[in-house]
Amino acid sequence: MSRTEGGSRQGRARALANRLAGKPLVLVGMMGAGKTTVGRRLANRLGRRFVDSDEEIERAAQMSIPEIFEQRGEAEFRAGEMRVIARLLNERDIVLATGGGAFVNAETRALVKKEAVSIWLKADLDILFERVSRRSNRPLLKTTDPRATLEKLIADRYPLYADADVTVESRDVPQDNVAGDIVGALLNHLQHR
Numbered sequence: 001m002s003r004t005e006g007g008s009r010q011g012r013a014r015a016l017a018n019r020l021a022g023k024p025l026v027l028v029g030m031m032g033a034g035k036t037t038v039g040r041r042l043a044n045r046l047g048r049r050f051v052d053s054d055e056e057i058e059r060a061a062q063m064s065i066p067e068i069f070e071q072r073g074e075a076e077f078r079a080g081e082m083r084v085i086a087r088l089l090n091e092r093d094i095v096l097a098t099g100g101g102a103f104v105n106a107e108t109r110a111l112v113k114k115e116a117v118s119i120w121l122k123a124d125l126d127i128l129f130e131r132v133s134r135r136s137n138r139p140l141l142k143t144t145d146p147r148a149t150l151e152k153l154i155a156d157r158y159p160l161y162a163d164a165d166v167t168v169e170s171r172d173v174p175q176d177n178v179a180g181d182i183v184g185a186l187l188n189h190l191q192h193r
Contacts, residue, residue: 012183013045019190020046022092026112028103028161029121030154032131034170034178035097038121041179043095051091053098056084065099082108089115100153104160113163117189119182120164125151127172165189 025042027035036052043050054065057080061068068077081102088096089111096116103109103118112118123131129147161167166185170178 009045009180009183012187013047016183016187016190017046017048019187020117024089024091024093024116025095025186026089026116026118027095027097027121028112028118028164029100029170030123030128030150030157030161031100032128033100033121033123034131034175035121037175038170038178038182039095039097041176042182045179045183046095048093048095049091051088051094051096053081053085053088053096053102056088057081057099060084078105081105082111086111100157103164104157109160109163113165117186118164118166119186120161120167121170121178122158122161122167123170125154127170128154 025046025048027039027042029035039052040050042048057068057077058064060083061080063071065077068080078101081099082105085096085098085102085108088094098108098112103112103120125147129150132150133146166182166189168178168181168185
């Protein structure tokens with residue numbers, strides 16, 4: 001990267017930080033969309049703290065998400081998820097990566113819309129399936145046909161994710177590029193508000 005690109009990148013990041021005035025940024029989207037990886041890079045760019053809601057839920061429950069699903073069920077997990085996200089949205093200058101189902105919950109979605117600026121990291125089925133297939137820690141994909149399950153989740157969730165303030169494509173490029181796309185999309189969004 002040239003010196004002028006770096007300066008321009010820093011200038012855009014500063015401009016965005018000023019416009020946000022501490023308001024939290026919340027990344028939403030399917031499992032495997034890159035919310036954690038991109039979120040860390042975005043937080044670094046903006047000089048913000050990165051928080052992963054799934055890690056916070058595990059810390060609060062003192063068990064892993066698969067264990068919560070297994071022992072308490074999805075409904076209890078979603079209730080805890082909403083409480084944790086509500087608490088985190090009171091913090092300033094954070095980039096918050098949420099679990100794939102968080103924004104699907106109407107109350108959580110309304111809270112995020114009120115307290116933060118939301119970014120949907122949108123990815124197509126092939127990219128998502130390739131990414132989630134690398135790990136076995138996805139409780140919702142423990143089915144006989146994980147690809148069909150993922151396809152159904154996409155059909156159910158994408159109309160809800162579309163309610164996010166900004167949509168950015170997650171694709172197979174360096175995640176820093178996607179973080180840059182988010183900065184540009186947010187600046188554009190905030191100029192038109």
